[in-house]
Amino acid sequence: MKIFTLPLVIGLYHIILGNNSNFTFFKIYGGLLITCLFFDNWIRHYQFNISVIFEMYCRLCWILIIISLIQIFSFFIGFEQGFNFSWLLNKWGFVQGGLLGFRVNSILPEPTYLATSLSPAVFISVRNLIKKESYIFSNYQSIVVILISIFTTSTVGYLGILLSIILSLELLRLRYLLFALLISIGAYNIAYNNVSDFSSRVNSAKGLWIEEDFKIENTNNSSFVLYNNLHVAKQNLMNYPVFGTGLGSHETAFKKFSLTKSLIQYDFEFNIKDGNSLFVRLCTETGLVGLGFILFFIYKCFVTTNKPEFEYHKLISQSLFILIILSLIRQGNYMLNGLPLVFLLYYFNYKQYKKQVIS
Numbered sequence: 001m002k003i004f005t006l007p008l009v010i011g012l013y014h015i016i017l018g019n020n021s022n023f024t025f026f027k028i029y030g031g032l033l034i035t036c037l038f039f040d041n042w043i044r045h046y047q048f049n050i051s052v053i054f055e056m057y058c059r060l061c062w063i064l065i066i067i068s069l070i071q072i073f074s075f076f077i078g079f080e081q082g083f084n085f086s087w088l089l090n091k092w093g094f095v096q097g098g099l100l101g102f103r104v105n106s107i108l109p110e111p112t113y114l115a116t117s118l119s120p121a122v123f124i125s126v127r128n129l130i131k132k133e134s135y136i137f138s139n140y141q142s143i144v145v146i147l148i149s150i151f152t153t154s155t156v157g158y159l160g161i162l163l164s165i166i167l168s169l170e171l172l173r174l175r176y177l178l179f180a181l182l183i184s185i186g187a188y189n190i191a192y193n194n195v196s197d198f199s200s201r202v203n204s205a206k207g208l209w210i211e212e213d214f215k216i217e218n219t220n221n222s223s224f225v226l227y228n229n230l231h232v233a234k235q236n237l238m239n240y241p242v243f244g245t246g247l248g249s250h251e252t253a254f255k256k257f258s259l260t261k262s263l264i265q266y267d268f269e270f271n272i273k274d275g276n277s278l279f280v281r282l283c284t285e286t287g288l289v290g291l292g293f294i295l296f297f298i299y300k301c302f303v304t305t306n307k308p309e310f311e312y313h314k315l316i317s318q319s320l321f322i323l324i325i326l327s328l329i330r331q332g333n334y335m336l337n338g339l340p341l342v343f344l345l346y347y348f349n350y351k352q353y354k355k356q357v358i359s
Contacts, residue, residue: 236250277328
């Protein structure tokens, strides 16, 4: 865990400068360190049997699917306690709209979190249906997994499905990419014209990112949250581009640079601590060095092989790759839903693959 030495030094330095607080830094640094150590030892306990641990993760995803099915059934029969779990925990919200009258979120705080967490299971399911296989999930289970991801009506979830299709079909050559682009355009038009939640987010994103129109309908949703946090990260990077301002410092940067402090004159502050995106948060807290390290890590540990004996390494790698990419886009919490475990599995899966190739 020598990798934690540099973040410690940088964090302490920026506490002295006033760019971070003692409590926030040590909460994030300590929590991340302990979580990584725990999962590292857990993997070692299973003797680096990555396939077994990955299968356990997918089985946990299936439990989320079962709860989602209960949620859907309860909604249609009008049993509120079965679809709105806020009576158990206030973070287990209920979001109206979507394809069913509500956006499925199982027992996670937001539908997007569910779609992101399910993305490895979605990849396996998509690949099972395309390749006519039954790895971990049967055919009917694979269909259900994909449907639940669709019922979240999460843009990030739809991106996960698209990436799953591209990787499963191995559409990385130009002519296949063009074919996938045509499919994507068709799917986009269907979603835009039939899913009001999706179309409203697209319209507001267009208003913000292209037209820079800050009227209420463009700022009172998740599009503005990402836009605002990206603005915060950009301003912070201009001052501290190399190493950022340390773990946990996005909250301090937000208070300095948020558009809600200047351009937008009403109280609309969400994702102050996590930046709404792992990419955004890394920009603020670790600078170009930290962000570059993570991007290089993702690229370096990505497994591509056509040899049948290494197929499960490829499946695990590409499943986790999609989850990591979706987290970079939309999920800024370093520890939410076992994200450190995902990075460790991604790394050790690559190490095992390289070791077997050499031997």
